[in-house]
Amino acid sequence: MKMVKYSEVFTFTDQLTTCPYCGARTEMFLEISESPNQAQIHKCLSVKCGFEFTEVNDN
Numbered sequence: 001m002k003m004v005k006y007s008e009v010f011t012f013t014d015q016l017t018t019c020p021y022c023g024a025r026t027e028m029f030l031e032i033s034e035s036p037n038q039a040q041i042h043k044c045l046s047v048k049c050g051f052e053f054t055e056v057n058d059n
């Protein structure tokens with residue numbers, strides 16, 4: 001079971017995280033380590049987008 005606040009979940013990659021919608025840089029503003037899998041809440045740095053999503057480390 002994944003405890004995810006946001007509707008969209010993406011898996012960590014080795015590459016720099018970018019917004020899945022607009023491709024802009026994102027900012028990690030919350031890291032959740034209590035969950036079985038480490039999760040990071042990211043927010044798109046584009047003011048026009050501002051999309052928030054959760055990255056989950058499945059390893």
Ligand SMILES: [Zn+2]
Pocket residue numbers: 019020021022023024044045046049050051
């Ligand atoms: Zn965006």
